[in-house]
Amino acid sequence: MSFKKLKYLVASLLILSLLIAPAAAHGVYMSWTPIGNQVQIHAYYQGNDPMANCDITVETIDSAGNAAAYITDKTDANGNYTFDVKSGITSYRIKVVEGEHAISKKIDVASGSGGVESEVGWWGKLMGTEGPSLFTIGAGLGWIVGIAGIIMYLQARKLKNS
The missing domain is CATH 2.60.40.730 (SOR catalytic domain)
Known part of the structure; x- marks a missing residue:
């Protein structure tokens, strides 16, 4: 798979992940x-x-x-x-x-x-049963950092191979 196709695949997955409804245990x-x-x-x-x-x-x-x-x-x-x-x-x-x-x-x-x-208690609030939570915010930031890391890794690999 070429680097260009991989970038489009990662971008598509990121966009699709934003459309998924958040899953949280019922309060x-x-x-x-x-x-x-x-x-x-x-x-x-x-x-x-x-x-x-x-x-x-x-x-x-x-x-x-x-x-x-x-x-x-x-x-x-x-x-x-x-x-x-x-x-x-x-x-x-x-x-x-x-x-x-x-x-x-x-x-x-x-x-x-x-x-x-x-x-829901403190754990329910942390895990997102009442609006945005620390867990939800942290998970979102984790996705952003993870995807950025993958893209930077692939770009560095491409530069090394050229």
Whole structure:
């Protein structure tokens, strides 16, 4: 293969690699909203893809901190689930599981406001589940330096052989 063809091949591969959608592990998120005597849960992945038809477990947590199973069910096709607040209980642990993806959070409905939780942690942020990350930036710079190195190597080889 000639040097000129190789340069075009490398340039083409670089351009094609820019068109590939970034791959990242799903971050798992859950929002909840107290509505009267009910709590509405919405479980979803990065990009707002719903955790459809996933196992959901609701545990009550009493004032002493003891947990007890309350509900075991499935989310709907949109990743939503609504349950009735148990009389005298304001704290709950909600677990939503689909395969290896899971989120488990304690919520307090006494505050009267909802919230959003995620299970991405520092590793998920580093690996790119929430926008550009250090890993993504480093990988991009690695591609640029690597391709430039290959081109410089081939040019130096061509100069040596001429």
